[in-house]
Every structure is written in C-alpha cells, then in structure tokens.
Amino acid sequence: MSEYAIEMLNITKEFPGIRANDNITLRLRKGEILALLGENGAGKSTLMSILFGLYQADSGKILVNGKEVHIKDPNDANKYGIGMDHQHFKLVEVFTVLENIILGCETTKFGFLQLKEAREKVVALSKKYGLYVDPDALVEDITVGMQQRTEILRMLYKNNDILIFDEPTAVLTPQEIDELMKIMKELAKDGKSILFISHKLNEIMKVADRCTILRKGKYIDTVDIKDVDPEKLSELMVGRKINLVSNKKPAEPKETVLEVKDLVVKDKIHGINAVNHASLKVRAGEIVCIAGIDGNGQHEFINAVTGLMPIESGHVILNGEDISHKSIRYKNTHGMSHIPEDRHKHGLVLDYSLEQNMVLQRYFEDEFQTVGFIKDNDVRGYANRLIEQYDVRSGQGPITISRTMSGGNQQKAIIARELDRKHNLLIAVQPTRGLDVGAIEYIHNQIIKSRDSGAGVLLVSFELEEVMNLSDRILVMHNGEIVGEFDPKKTDIQELGLYMAGAKRQNMGETKESAV
Amino acid sequence: MNTKNKNMKSIAALDSIIASLVCILGGLLVGTVVLLLLSIVYPSIPASEAIRGIQIVLAGPLSSGNVRSILFNLGDMLLETTPLMMTGLSVAIAFKTGLFNIGAPGQYLMGAMSSLLIALSFPKPNNAGSALLIWLLAFLSGAVLGALWGAIPGLLKAVFNINEVIVCIMTNWIAANIVSWVFYSTGDRFINTAEVKTQFIRKTFTNNIETAKFGLDKVFPGSNIDISIFITIIIAIIIYIILEKTTFGYELKACGYNRNASKYAGMSEKRNIVYSMAIAGALAGIGSSLWFLNGQNEFLWNTYLSLPSEGFNGIPCALLASNNPIGVIFTSIFLRWIERGGFNLSGFTDYNEYVSALIIAVIIYFSGFSKYIKDKLSKSRTEKIIKEGNE
Numbered sequence: 081m082s083e084y085a086i087e088m089l090n091i092t093k094e095f096p097g098i099r100a101n102d103n104i105t106l107r108l109r110k111g112e113i114l115a116l117l118g119e120n121g122a123g124k125s126t127l128m129s130i131l132f133g134l135y136q137a138d139s140g141k142i143l144v145n146g147k148e149v150h151i152k153d154p155n156d157a158n159k160y161g162i163g164m165d166h167q168h169f170k171l172v173e174v175f176t177v178l179e180n181i182i183l184g185c186e187t188t189k190f191g192f193l194q195l196k197e198a199r200e201k202v203v204a205l206s207k208k209y210g211l212y213v214d215p216d217a218l219v220e221d222i223t224v225g226m227q228q229r230t231e232i233l234r235m236l237y238k239n240n241d242i243l244i245f246d247e248p249t250a251v252l253t254p255q256e257i258d259e260l261m262k263i264m265k266e267l268a269k270d271g272k273s274i275l276f277i278s279h280k281l282n283e284i285m286k287v288a289d290r291c292t293i294l295r296k297g298k299y300i301d302t303v304d305i306k307d308v309d310p311e312k313l314s315e316l317m318v319g320r321k322i323n324l325v326s327n328k329k330p331a332e333p334k335e336t337v338l339e340v341k342d343l344v345v346k347d348k349i350h351g352i353n354a355v356n357h358a359s360l361k362v363r364a365g366e367i368v369c370i371a372g373i374d375g376n377g378q379h380e381f382i383n384a385v386t387g388l389m390p391i392e393s394g395h396v397i398l399n400g401e402d403i404s405h406k407s408i409r410y411k412n413t414h415g416m417s418h419i420p421e422d423r424h425k426h427g428l429v430l431d432y433s434l435e436q437n438m439v440l441q442r443y444f445e446d447e448f449q450t451v452g453f454i455k456d457n458d459v460r461g462y463a464n465r466l467i468e469q470y471d472v473r474s475g476q477g478p479i480t481i482s483r484t485m486s487g488g489n490q491q492k493a494i495i496a497r498e499l500d501r502k503h504n505l506l507i508a509v510q511p512t513r514g515l516d517v518g519a520i521e522y523i524h525n526q527i528i529k530s531r532d533s534g535a536g537v538l539l540v541s542f543e544l545e546e547v548m549n550l551s552d553r554i555l556v557m558h559n560g561e562i563v564g565e566f567d568p569k570k571t572d573i574q575e576l577g578l579y580m581a582g583a584k585r586q587n588m589g590e591t592k593e594s595a596v
Numbered sequence: 597m598n599t600k601n602k603n604m605k606s607i608a609a610l611d612s613i614i615a616s617l618v619c620i621l622g623g624l625l626v627g628t629v630v631l632l633l634l635s636i637v638y639p640s641i642p643a644s645e646a647i648r649g650i651q652i653v654l655a656g657p658l659s660s661g662n663v664r665s666i667l668f669n670l671g672d673m674l675l676e677t678t679p680l681m682m683t684g685l686s687v688a689i690a691f692k693t694g695l696f697n698i699g700a701p702g703q704y705l706m707g708a709m710s711s712l713l714i715a716l717s718f719p720k721p722n723n724a725g726s727a728l729l730i731w732l733l734a735f736l737s738g739a740v741l742g743a744l745w746g747a748i749p750g751l752l753k754a755v756f757n758i759n760e761v762i763v764c765i766m767t768n769w770i771a772a773n774i775v776s777w778v779f780y781s782t783g784d785r786f787i788n789t790a791e792v793k794t795q796f797i798r799k800t801f802t803n804n805i806e807t808a809k810f811g812l813d814k815v816f817p818g819s820n821i822d823i824s825i826f827i828t829i830i831i832a833i834i835i836y837i838i839l840e841k842t843t844f845g846y847e848l849k850a851c852g853y854n855r856n857a858s859k860y861a862g863m864s865e866k867r868n869i870v871y872s873m874a875i876a877g878a879l880a881g882i883g884s885s886l887w888f889l890n891g892q893n894e895f896l897w898n899t900y901l902s903l904p905s906e907g908f909n910g911i912p913c914a915l916l917a918s919n920n921p922i923g924v925i926f927t928s929i930f931l932r933w934i935e936r937g938g939f940n941l942s943g944f945t946d947y948n949e950y951v952s953a954l955i956i957a958v959i960i961y962f963s964g965f966s967k968y969i970k971d972k973l974s975k976s977r978t979e980k981i982i983k984e985g986n987e
C-alpha cells in the first residue's frame with residue numbers, strides 16, 4: 081500500500097490565454113491535512129477541480145492509493161471516495177437543505193424518497209459537528225454561511241474519505257471556523273485525508289500538517305508546517321513581505337452620510353423580524369463596522385438599506401434625504417456603492433465579459449452611451465484602466481467571461497467597480513472574502529483611502545481581525561438588534577464575543593426609545 | 597491587444613457557425629441512413645435512390661427540375677421564410693432575456709387577425725397611396741396586437757411570478773378561440789364565399805392590399821414573392837443591433853443571465869421581462885402580418901382546431917441559431933430550403949415528404965450538441981496555439 085492517498089503528478093492545464101496549472105505535483109498522505117496556498121488565480125481551484133473530475137488535465141497523472149486512475153467526472157471521484165466542498169457552492173437553489181445534502185445518493189424504497197432516515201443521519205451529523213442548518217429551508221433563502229455548512233454536511237453524508245475543502249472558511253464566523261478546524265482534525269484522526277485551501281495563514285498554521293505552495297500556476301514548494309511561520313508562508317506565496325496591520329490615521333468624522341432609523345425587516349421564511357428596530361449612523365470619513373455572528377440580521381439589514389429587500393418600517397436616510405422607498409438605481413446614482421455579500425448571486429453577471437461587468441451600474445451614463453448605443457471603446461478603455469489599477473487577473477483581459485475567472489479575481493473586479501464609482505457611502509459586506517493576503521492588504525488600503533477622501537464606510541465582516549484592524553467604530557448586532565457600540569482601541573475580541581453571543585448588551589438609548 | 601481581442605471574438609463566432617454546420621451534417625447523415633433503411637424495407641426502392649434522395653433534399657428548391665420551376669420554387673421558399681424568420685426571432689429574443697416564448701402561435705394569430713381585419717375592412721382603395729397607407733396600418737396593427745398578446749405572459753411573470761410557459765400555452769388557445777369567434781360572428785363580411793371555401797378568409801388582394809414586389813415576381817416568375825423577405829432581414833439586423841450594441845439590449849441580456857444581479861445593478865427586471873415578451877410578440881405578429889398581407893395567402897379562420905405551425909417552428913429555428921438574430925436569418929432560410937427539398941423528394945422519388953420533416957427533426961436534436969461541439973472546438977484550438985507557442 082502506498083503512503084499517499086492522492087498523488088497528482090506533473091499536472092498541466094491550459095485555458096484560453098492562461099496556463100492555470102503548469103507541471104504541478106502534489107502528494108497527499110493518508111490521514112494528513114495538506115494545505116494548498118497561493119495567490120488569487122494561482123490555480124488552486126483548477127487543480128482541485130481536476131482531482132474532482134470537473135476538468136481533465138492536459139497532461140499528468142493522478143494516483144489514488146498508489147494506483148493510477150482516470151477521473152472523468154465527479155461520479156468517478158465519488159467512486160474513489162473523493163468529495164469536494166466547492167469555493168462557489170454547487171447547490172440547487174429551489175431544493176431544501178436536506179434535499180441538497182442527499183442529492184446523488186438518495187435512499188429510496190419502491191422508488192419513493194426515504195427522507196426520514198436521511199434526515200436523521202443529517203441531523204445527527206450536524207449535531208456531532210456543530211454544523212447548524214435548517215434542513216427544511218430552501219437554499220435560495222439561506223445565508224452563504226449556512227450554504228457552506230450544507231456543502232460540508234453533504235460530503236460527510238456521502239462518507240467520502242478524501243476531502244477537498246476549497247476555501248471553506250471564507251464565509252464562516254470565527255467560532256464556526258474554530259469548530260471546523262476541530263472537525264477537520266477529528267476527521268484526519270479518523271483516517272480521512274484532507275486537502276485544505278485557505279488564504280488565512282493562521283488557519284493553515286493551526287490545522288495543516290504540510291503546505292504546498294503555488295504561484296501563478298507553478299509549483300513552488302511543499303513545507304512542513306512545524307518548520308515555518310506565517311511570514312515565511314506569505315513570502316513563499318507572493319514572493320515579498322506583507323504587512324497586514326493597517327497603519328491608518330485616526331478618523332476625522334464629519335457630516336452624517338447614512339442614517340438608519342428604527343429599521344424593521346421581516347424574515348423571508350419565518351415572518352419574524354429579522355431586523356428589529358435597529359438604528360445607526362455613518363459619518364463621512366469613518367469606517368463603521370457591524371460585527372456579529374452570521375444570521376443575526378446583518379444580511380437583511382444591508383439588503384434593506386441597499387434596496388434588495390423590502391423595508392417593513394423605519395427610515396433610511398442618505399445624505400439627508402429619505403431614500404427608504406427609492407429605487408436601487410436612485411441609490412446607486414446618489415452616492416451609494418455596494419460590495420455585495422454574494423458575488424455570484426448579485427455582484428456579477430457571470431456570463432458577461434469582465435468589461436461588461438465593470439459598467440454594470442453605469443452603462444447608461446453619458447460616459448458609456450450615446451442615444452442608447454453603448455460606446456464599446458470607452459467601456460473597453462475604462463475596464464482596462466480598472467483591471468490595471470486593481471490588478472484583476474484573467475485569461476483574456478476585458479473580454480474574459482467572468483465565470484471563468486478565479487474567485488478572488490472576481491471579487492477584485494467587483495471591488496474595483498464599486499470603489500471607482502462616485503460615492504460618499506460605501507457599503508461593503510465581507511469585502512475581502514476569498515482574497516489572498518496581498519490582495520487583502522491592497523483592498524484594506526483602498527477602503528481606508530475611500531474613507532480619507534471623504535466617504536462613509538459601512539462594513540459587515542465576520543472576521544474579527546478585519547473588524548479590529550479596519551474600523552473606527554464597531555457596532556455589534558445580535559438577533560436583529562444593535563446591542564453594543566465600541567471603540568476598537570478600547571475593546572478586544574473577547575469582549576466583542578460576549579456581545580455577539582448575546583451574553584451581554586449595552587443600553588442603547590436611541591434604539592430603545594424609538595422601539596417604544 | 598485590441599486586434600487580438602477582436603480575433604478571439606470572431607473565432608468564437610466561427611466556432612458557433614461550425615458547430616451549427618456539424619449539427620446539420622449529422623442530421624443529413626442520419627437522414628441518409630433512414631433513406632437507406634427505407635429502401636431496404638421497401639424492395640420497390642433501390643438503394644441508389646437513397647443517395648439521390650438526400651441530394652434532392654440538400655439541393656432544396658434547386659432540385660425542382662427546369663430553371664422555371666427552380667425560380668418559382670426559390671421565390672416561394674423565400675416568401676415562406678418570412679414568417680418563420682420572425683417567429684424564430686421572437687423566440688430568440690425572449691430566450692436572451694431568460695424567457696421561453698412558446699406563445700408565438702397565439703401572437704402570430706392575433707397579428708394575423710388584426711392585419712386581416714384592417715386590410716379587408718376599408719373600402720377598396722383606388723390609388724396606390726391609400727393602398728399603401730392601409731397596408732402600413734394593417735402591418736403595424738399586427739405588430740401591436742402581437743405585442744399586446746406577448747405582454748400578457750410577460751406581465752403575469754413580472755408581477756405574480758407565474759411561469760411564462762403556462763401562460764403562453766393558455767394565451768395560445770385563447771387567441772385561437774378569439775380569432776375563430778371574431779370571424780365567425782362577422783359572418784360573410786370577411787369569409788371567402790366565392791369558391792365554396794368557407795373556412796378561409798378572403799385574400800387581401802381582393803381589396804387591393806398587397807405587399808410591394810419591386811419586380812421580384814419577374815425575377816422569380818410564377819411565385820408570389822414580395823419584398824417581405826428583405827423587411828424581415830432588416831428587422832433581424834435591427835434586433836441584433838439592439839441586443840449587442842444598445843443599453844436596452846445590455847439590460848435585457850443581463851436580466852436573462854442573472855436576474856438578481858440585474859436587480860442589484862438597479863435595472864428594472866420586471867419591466868425588462870414585459871418589454872422582452874412584448875417585443876417577442878410584436879415580432880411574431882409581424883411575421884403573420886407580412887405573410888397574409890402578401891395578398892395571395894389564405895387564412896384558415898377555424899383556428900380553434902389547431903395552432904399555426906409557424907409559431908412552434910420558431911423554436912428550433914432559434915435553437916439552431918444559438919439565439920443569435922443574424923443566425924436566425926440563415927437557419928430560417930435553411931429550414932425552408934430543406935423543406936422544399938422534401939417536397940421535391942416526394943415528387944421525384946418514391947419517398948414521401950415526411951422524410952424531410954424527419955431530417956429536420958434530427959438536425960434539431962443535433963443542435964442540442966452544438967454547445968458541446970463548440971467547446972471541443974475551442975479546446976482543440978487552444979491546444980494547438982499552445983503547441984505552436986512551445987515550438
């Protein structure tokens with residue numbers, strides 16, 4: 081028997097205009113956790129997709145337990161015990177969580193689905209690993225965090241023993257990440273072999289045994305985690321030193337740009353108040369962050385403010401004007417920029433080219449059209465400028481179909497578009513989700529720059545480090561209410577955690593009053 | 597960089613065309629096999645007939661015998677292409693917005709009814725000017741009524757999120773019954789009672805309303821061809837420009853690809869759904885207007901019995917063209933071409949014309965593979981580029 085569960089030897093894969101994998105060799109030992117590290121677009125997802133049978137390598141071999149195999153499709157992969165948790169979830173929107181988990185290995189009796197047994201197994205798994213899901217919710221209605229948990233449960237449900245995690249933690253809360261790390265370690269102890277992709281070096285340090293590093297499609301090195309530190313890893317990855325602790329000037333808040341008064345938003349499924357009389361203010365020149373555990377109303381709060389969800393009651397005031405019931409177009413053109421939580425659902429038209437996506441909210445402006453005709457050259461020029469300025473990497477530049485871009489580069493494209501639009505309020509939900517450290521550094525600096533040039537920034541992030549690093553003021557949201565306000569310099573992660581979990585709350589005078 | 601990008605784009609277009617051609621070739625091959633099988637089953641047909649048969653089908657109107665009948669067949673084929681091209685466009689533009697317009701038959705009927713009513717209601721015009729005016733009015737009314745009929749499923753989809761396919765099927769039959777009822781209740785006013793053909797509406801030439809011919813009838817002597825084929829080609833080009841070059845087309849397609857993202861971007865996705873269906877309806881309506889305003893085509897008013905096939909045939913026409921409006925020009929002509937070949941097949945051999953229907957059906961099945969073929973093509977091309985680059 082071979083010492084390796086998986087060996088991928090000299091894998092090469094080309095896409096139009098780019099060599100995504102260039103002679104990469106990767107070996108996964110049995111029962112180990114191997115991290116895969118690389119910048120956005122380095123070719124990690126491509127390599128994993130080849131292993132999972134979604135793509136065919138142009139050349140190279142794959143060995144499972146020492147035997148060469150040909151993995152033609154995910155069914156083959158499943159046959160060899162390979163399961164994958166995708167970076168961009170592959171869930172059926174109109175199915176329930178339970179149905180999605182059992183999809184492809186349904187137990188039937190006389191041709192009828194045996195949902196009861198499946199449900200028991202799923203509930204047991206989700207209890208065991210603390211992966212909370214609502215089995216009966218439709219996937220289109222749940223948050224990305226819960227979609228992620230659904231994907232993980234699906235792998236566990238299928239009893240796969242080679243598990244690929246493509247950026248599973250990008251959308252999880254710190255607590256959930258800790259949980260997942262524990263689960264992964266336990267799974268490895270059970271003899272499962274795990275491939276783990278993450279841009280977060282501390283996670284890799286915490287769980288991985290070894291780490292393989294890719295750069296621009298090429299194999300760089302494989303290191304033992306006990307021999308390296310995060311600095312060394314990031315240096316191997318980008319080829320230079322990274323400074324993630326932003327050295328920003330203190331905020332100089334000016335006039336209020338966004339005021340939310342007593343906002344109530346109904347939950348789409350259960351009809352309860354997902355946002356319950358929440359109020360806040362964002363002033364020009366400051367970064368206000370809503371911290372909280374996923375599913376406490378942040379999602380609905382942002383969607384109501386931006387216009388993606390209807391408001392039950394309350395007011396949203398932008399630059400002194402009540403925009404509660406204005407159209408999204410109106411908000412877009414009156415100073416609001418929005419980096420959405422779900423880049424595939426809202427952020428991009430995936431079948432449009434990169435340049436078409438760059439003008440998604442601006443195609444009708446005189447800069448890009450005359451008498452209804454799009455000025456192709458101006459769109460191209462504009463897109464090229466953004467691509468260069470924000471270092472958006474893709475196979476064919478402006479005409480690349482957005483669907484084929486790597487996750488991190490899709491995110492960079494959205495960020496470029498939203499930051500470049502004229503705005504004095506920037507709403508950013510998980511803006512650095514899925515970005516490599518180099519890109520995060522850059523995006524953080526861009527957000528700070530936007531603040532310093534006079535915009536108010538409303539940030540939603542589940543990553544407490546990002547929250548602490550970036551914000552000038554922190555609001556904690558719990559159960560649809562704002563339960564505390566903090567100065568990042570005078571608080572710490574532990575204190576925030578207590579508020580986020582609902583163990584403590586401040587007396588938010590303003591909120592209470594208006595609630596009556 | 598720019599020229600390289602342009603090349604990439606035209607290469608992609610080339611790939612689609614090649615893919616469509618491969619589908620067609622596949623269909624023809626299977627058709628040949630069927631002809632061969634038939635010749636085995638029926639001893640009266642020698643195997644050599646199969647090859648001749650497929651040649652006849654392929655040659656379409658050109659296989660009609662002498663020059664005279666070839667020209668006559670060509671002319672009629674082009675005339676028949678008109679409504680098909682329009683319903684093909686109708687289906688294609690709705691597809692681009694993510695909607696399945698299976699309501700083209702109903703829209704087609706409503707267009708036919710309104711243009712016939714207008715063309716035949718006015719007193720016989722006695723000069724070319726007023727005839728043209730009535731023609732225009734009838735033509736436009738066909739577009740308008742088609743648009744209204746298309747807008748209904750669009751509205752229901754936009755406002756109540758009711759599946760457009762279901763509503764389209766219902767509006768098809770509602771249209772069929774309305775049309776029958778209107779002509780039934782107007783009695784002899786519009787019905788052709790002259791030649792004991794009481795199930796037909798009078799041809800519009802009886803009221804001096806005919807689409808201009810600009811001498812085309814001299815080029816294709818004996819056929820009823822008029823300039824409508826050029827009108828439809830121009831419309832197809834306009835639709836292409838709208839979709840590819842305008843902000844309106846940009847919105848429609850964004851809406852079709854990703855409704856959530858277009859909402860996020862501030863587009864009114866509901867309005868776009870209604871517009872798209874209305875345009876689709878207008879196109880189908882124009883198709884029937886042009887067909888009946890030709891002057892020589894008869895309208896069977898008992899429409900509640902069956903829906904017009906032109907409406908449904910728009911679907912394969914659009915599919916084969918990958919919903920590209922320019923592609924629809926060619927696929928609609930091609931489908932009619934093969935159909936003519938099928939008629940000739942039954943005329944000149946012992947096969948019957950259903951064989952051509954079968955070949956068309958097979959081609960349509962193959963068109964399901966066109967994306968697959970296209971992907972294969974682009975893959976092998978990149979491999980080649982890479983090899984050359986390495987050398």
Ligand SMILES: Nc1ncnc2c1ncn2[C@@H]1O[C@H](COP(=O)(O)OP(=O)(O)OP(=O)(O)O)[C@@H](O)[C@H]1O
Pocket residue numbers: 095096098099100118119120121122123124125126127167473474475483484485486487488489514516
């Ligand atoms: N289907 C495809 N067609 C064309 N190009 C593709 C396709 N999939 C990926 N690519 C390109 O291959 C490169 C590697 O992409 P990949 O998704 O593997 O990156 P990644 O390392 O996972 O990055 P990230 O951290 O941003 O997710 C990118 O430049 C991407 O644009």
Ligand SMILES: [Mg+2]
Pocket residue numbers: 124125126167246486487488
């Ligand atoms: Mg990736």
